[in-house]
Amino acid sequence: xxxxxxxxxxxxxxxxxxxxxxxxxxxxxxxxxxxxxxHAASKAGTVGSGLMLVAAGLHAGxxxxxxxxxxxxxxxxxxxxxxxHLVAKAAHHAGYRLSRGATCDDMRxxxxx
Amino acid sequence: MTAETFxxxxxxxxxxxxxxxxxxxxxxxxxxxxxxxxxxxxxxxLDMLVAIAIGFLAVIAIKTGFxxxxxxxxxxxLVGFLATVALARFVLTQGMPEDDRDPLATTGARxxxxxxxxxxxxxxxxxxx
Amino acid sequence: xxxxxxxxxxxxxxxxxxGSLSPLNVVLGFLLGLMALWIIRRDFAGTRTVVxxxxxxxxxxxxxxxxxxxxxxxxVLVASPKMDLRPGIFAYPLKVDRDIEITLLANLITLTxxxxxxxxxxxxxxxxxHALDCSDPAAVKRDIATGFERKILEALR
Numbered sequence: 001x002x003x004x005x006x007x008x009x010x011x012x013x014x015x016x017x018x019x020x021x022x023x024x025x026x027x028x029x030x031x032x033x034x035x036x037x038x039h040a041a042s043k044a045g046t047v048g049s050g051l052m053l054v055a056a057g058l059h060a061g062x063x064x065x066x067x068x069x070x071x072x073x074x075x076x077x078x079x080x081x082x083x084x085h086l087v088a089k090a091a092h093h094a095g096y097r098l099s100r101g102a103t104c105d106d107m108r109x110x111x112x113x
Numbered sequence: 114m115t116a117e118t119f120x121x122x123x124x125x126x127x128x129x130x131x132x133x134x135x136x137x138x139x140x141x142x143x144x145x146x147x148x149x150x151x152x153x154x155x156x157x158x159l160d161m162l163v164a165i166a167i168g169f170l171a172v173i174a175i176k177t178g179f180x181x182x183x184x185x186x187x188x189x190x191l192v193g194f195l196a197t198v199a200l201a202r203f204v205l206t207q208g209m210p211e212d213d214r215d216p217l218a219t220t221g222a223r224x225x226x227x228x229x230x231x232x233x234x235x236x237x238x239x240x241x242x
Numbered sequence: 243x244x245x246x247x248x249x250x251x252x253x254x255x256x257x258x259x260x261g262s263l264s265p266l267n268v269v270l271g272f273l274l275g276l277m278a279l280w281i282i283r284r285d286f287a288g289t290r291t292v293v294x295x296x297x298x299x300x301x302x303x304x305x306x307x308x309x310x311x312x313x314x315x316x317x318v319l320v321a322s323p324k325m326d327l328r329p330g331i332f333a334y335p336l337k338v339d340r341d342i343e344i345t346l347l348a349n350l351i352t353l354t355x356x357x358x359x360x361x362x363x364x365x366x367x368x369x370x371x372h373a374l375d376c377s378d379p380a381a382v383k384r385d386i387a388t389g390f391e392r393k394i395l396e397a398l399r
Binding site: 019020023024026027030031032033035036038039040042043044046047048063064067068070071077078080081082084085088089092093098 | 317
């Protein structure tokens with residue numbers, strides 16, 4: 001009985017991670033500009049692959065593997081915002097503009113002054 | 114059917130579903146890498162591809178039972194992060210490449226109203242900001 | 243004291259990554275952590291940070307909650323047939339001023355629903371934040387100021 005519950009937890013995490021990753025990819029395709037695409041890639045993408053990694057760690061059933069899986073998850077959560085931040089900063093400095101529907105861009109106004 | 118084999122069947126089924134979802138995600142992201150339209154778009158999509166590859170590795174770790182794949186996934190995450198940082202530094206130092214100067218290119222194809230609206234702007238405008 | 247605390251954290255991380263909790267391994271991790279700290283000791287000079295573990299844990303809990311929520315929000319937004327986007331970049335006036343606090347705040351903002359930090363201004367007074375829904379920047383600013391920034395100030399000062 002325990003094994004079935006455990007397997008169900010792993011299965012839900014795997015499929016949940018897969019769905020998040022898929023939606024992140026859909027977001028990367030559908031969203032209008034670089035900055036909004038970054039939202040999808042850095043949040044849903046990280047959570048998706050992190051969930052799957054933790055599911056793999058749980059399925060192994062060893063403390064060592066689970067600890068490593070969590071360390072990996074923590075690492076991704078730590079690096080994803082840094083990477084997104086750097087790409088966004090570089091894109092804005094290089095002069096890539098926001099999409100047509102954008103309401104405000106304080107950064108451009110500030111650096112203009 | 115004992116509980117053990119039932120549990121195994123559940124996990125294997127979830128693995129197949131996850132692999133299918135990841136495959137679709139993979140091809141969608143590859144489409145974004147190819148179609149661009151700008152360099153940062155491709156960088157973001159490549160970063161996303163690394164995340165998808167990590168997901169693949171996690172599923173393969175479960176399917177084959179080799180826990181070493183988790184370490185590989187962590188290393189891949191590290192390498193992917195460094196690659197993204199390096200590419201971002203490249204954009205930062207090199208500025209916007211010639212291909213991306215078109216003012217409509219950054220707005221994405223869905224919001225662009227076609228080439229008729231294109232105004233003749235000095236190409237340095239993008240850099241001036 | 244701070245060095246000791248950081249060394250213990252490093253030892254725990256080492257034990258987690260190598261996957262063995264034997265005392266010898268933890269001691270090895272602690273020594274490696276101290277060595278790593280010794281190598282970067284120049285960058286540590288002059289920064290005295292007070293850490294309140296309780297507040298830090300509450301910050302961590304808030305962070306995990308916001309991370310789950312933000313992934314969910316982005317997923318729902320992307321899956322909805324008609325995306326309602328009002329993207330924009332607004333300048334957030336920073337109350338925190340030290341490197342570690344700004345880094346922490348920028349990272350936390352990136353992983354919260356609908357916001358992504360883009361840059362810090364030269365004089366470090368503003369954090370530029372890209373928001374998916376920028377129709378009401380004042381409300382988002384208020385949320386950050388009363389949420390994360392207050393928690394960071396509580397945890398690290």
